[in-house]
Amino acid sequence: MTDIVQKIETAVSYIKNIYSETPLVGIVLGSGLGSFTKEIEIEKEIAYGDIPYFPVSTVEGHSGKLIFGVLGGKKVVAMAGRFHYYEGYGTQEVVFPIRVMKYLGIETLLLTNAAGGMQKGFVVGDLMIITDHISQFTVNPLIGKNEKAFGTRFPDMSEPYKKHLIAKVKTIAATAGYTLKEGVYVAVTGPTFETRAEYKMLAVLGADAVGMSTVQETIVAAHMGLPVFAMSVITDIGIRDEENVITHEEVLEAAKEAEPKLAHIFKELVAQL
């Protein structure tokens, strides 16, 4: 067994000793979205720091634990807090929990993030279904020897965000009377927010929203054949006329306000899986 598979299996067996049930869905909560866990009937919580080989989250707004419980009648595992490249973690650390959740048995991965909006008409608080991504400004987590146990050397990326999951979410939102945006998410390393010129450049390249997470997680999920649905909360507007600055506090606040809608959508989606 290779080093990475061994580490994953060590982490998984530690977790299984504490919580032996198999979660059907994995959920990653982005900046300011941690209180979504209130929706989960919690059965067990495990601090990242207790799990062998798990990195530990440092950024404000990320509490750093795996939450096991029931959402929409289904067993789920939620990551309250994720690992970002800008915190200094290596790419393999950023994606480690995704691989662990896959080995725990999840069949679907739901990702959330806070993102800067660039598409015309976006306003703070919008929810954007991620239909596709641009990964070229971050390190691809599959660089290095291919781990056959995970998947193929050259994974297809024609549909990283599954259309059947997007279709379900659109129906759920329509029924609830929510208007959702959709678009392309571009990942950057951060931790700086973009300059005005950079927001414009990213929009010209075809991105509708920009953020510092999600894409590396989606790539390893695709590699392992794990279906992904991802949603951005638009927490600031990159392309704008005013001279206002963007702050992390504003991002957290906007995410918190959009959270109830996101929570409803995810709960309904999980119920339908």
Ligand code: HPA
């Ligand atoms: N840029 C990059 N990452 C972000 C932003 C942004 O404007 N907002 C929230 N995360």
